[in-house]
Amino acid sequence: MDTTIGNMIAGVMIMTNEKVKLGDFVEFMGSLNLMGTIEEINIRYTVIRSFDKRRTIIPNSMVAATPIKTLKSEILIRGNVKLRFPRHIDVNQVKSLLIQILNSIDGVLHKEYTNIVVT
Template sequence: MEELNLNDLSKIQEKAIDMAFQFGPVLLKAVILLLAGRFVIKMLIRLLTNALSKYEVDASLATFFKSFLSALLWVLLIISIATTLGMQMTSFIAILGAAGLAVGLALQGSLANFAGGVLILVFKPFRVGDTIEAQGTLGSVESIDILYTKIRNFDNKVVTIPNGALANNAITNFSLKPTRRVDMSVGVAYGTDLKKTRKVILDILNKDERVHEDPAPVVYFGNFGDSSLDLTIRCWTDAADLWPVYWDSMEAIKEAFEANDIEVPFPQRDVNHYYPEGKK
């Protein structure tokens, strides 16, 4: 029995050695191909990045191209490794097709995101660097990848949104036009001279070099409020100066009101108490 076991062990060892000599070089070749292919993919992506930067290709297209090329090269590398390991190309394509169908059904959302990314790059509702509002997020577009778009909001959080959702829903682009309208509103006390107030506000806006002369700034009386006469103020400026003009103008208007004795009222109520006849 012991001799039989030794013979079996010897046969197993011989078979293992034969398999090692048979499959070892192939496996080693596949590992070398994997390492070399990984290095080549990194080099090609780096060359593509430099080329896109050199020719000043739009940042949105550049990010998408790099993501797509990387995915394509890895698929080709996997096919090459499978072929090296002895898998027949026809069989591998059949398996890949069946797997692709199964994965396609399982990843319908991802395919929709890929199509959404293509639509975004074709129709360009926004670009990298634009300030947009979409899906409840307001911020600057950091990158457009093959499946997702990254938006950095103004408190430095990065929100990742699927491209399919962006391509099929409303998007507000704040950077598409070079100029923006600044909307402000102030309230003054009842009895205030509106012509004087309008002149004070327009003098402030006309002195600000950031405010455009055409269209000219305007001040309209808009509403009889509960405690104030409500004024609507509108002027135009460069998109980058929108909020600085708003903040500086509101502060300057407040100081000008104080200097010209224009009262900004606070909420108030008149309360009248009626007593029955003969009562104090």
């Protein structure tokens, strides 16, 4: 009962002080270590949608107590992936195919900036 009341009080605080709002792209620091878009805020919990489309439901008492970074939706995401392929494979064809795959993802906003660097 105390937990439910705590979540409800935190929910009212979150909704009124606009620490986060629907559509914000956020990073929860600390033990949550979660990044995603605020999809829902209600009186008891907040829902985050991560890059891989998973929904995480977080009790509002945790949201209120956790440091949160609000990020721009145009954030640059960089990943390093090591791929090995035979020498006879055309590197430009591999780059072209990888760019097509990346640009087919809904979350890629500025497709003209997608880039692959081969070292």
